Amino acid sequence: MNDVHPNDTRRTDVHKSDEPHRLLDVRDLEVTYANGAAAIRGVNLHVDAGQKLGVAGESGCGKSTLALALLRLLPPGSKVSGEILLDGEDVLTMKWGRVRAVRWAGASIVFQGAMHSLNAVHRIGDQIAEPILLHKKATQAGARRKAGELLEHVGLPAARAEAYPHELSGGQRQRVMIAMALACDPRLIIADEPTTALDVMIQAQILRLIEQLVSEQDLGLMMISHDLAVLSDTCDRLAVMYAGRVVEEGPATQVYENARHPYGKALSAAFPRIGDPASRFAPRGLPGDPPDPSALPSGCTFHPRCPVALDACATEDQALREAGPQHRAACVHAGAPLPAQPTSAPTTAERTP
């Protein structure tokens, strides 16, 4: 059995070249739950080594379904098609043994609400050591030592390995979740609302920690959140999801400050950046809710809520199209700045002559 080298938490084998190394390549992904809910509908996205992709959208847009699909964690009965290439290997066609290995060593997920994800009756150190024992074939002593190092790496004393989850604060528990996600040296971290349950100061600390780890180890990051301001602050690129589709994507600052899809615009207005001059304007809520994925509206699925929809939007769906340098939006208005928006979205009846 191998022991674990003390410096294993730092990646030393990273091959740097001019070509970006594609860690994740999602192609035409479709997910339909057993009840017929079409939660993901033709999603394409990618993450390169060292790149931070933010996936934004309101509750119910399909963000968590996407994260679960990436590591085949969806409930039985879900229908999945397309390709999920993790370092070139399709997760959807892998044997289960390989999927289990890839879940820790290829990509790992940091979920929101660490208290629910950690086992209340086991010490923190044992929980971090478990995947190391299992997947890295380390000795007990080696795994325990690495657990302590990982804790230090995320800013906690190694001695906290002896603590139980209830003895830690919410922020400390989230640090433990990050340490655990790093346990088997994954190349890609998927963080699903990693700071949602935390107060603003701790949230900022955790986000800086994630950024630091990603850049130090040349990892890829896919961070999921409803908060576009948090994502634009942390990530290089953003993908905005609505009703199971990516409706806007591009450089983070462009999408946040110059959204070309009315949904992206509404999300950025709903989450102004703290300390940004834009926060002088009151955040605007978007009336209505995302549609039920079992009964999607015709045409552009956003049209019933869209303040600038044309009549054609009720019948014609839009593919992603050029909206600026490396910036795409699935909207009839994508080619030009959005028209001035009425104060509230018109009803379909108001728009139909």
Ligand SMILES: Nc1ncnc2c1ncn2[C@@H]1O[C@H](COP(=O)(O)OP(=O)(O)OP(=O)(O)O)[C@@H](O)[C@H]1O
């Ligand atoms: N197990 C399931 N069976 C059927 N439908 C589901 C299941 N899980 C999620 N859904 C539906 O799929 C759609 C997408 O849900 P998902 O949880 O992926 O959205 P989300 O954007 O992550 O929302 P949240 O931020 O609230 O988690 C929603 O309409 C949801 O009701």
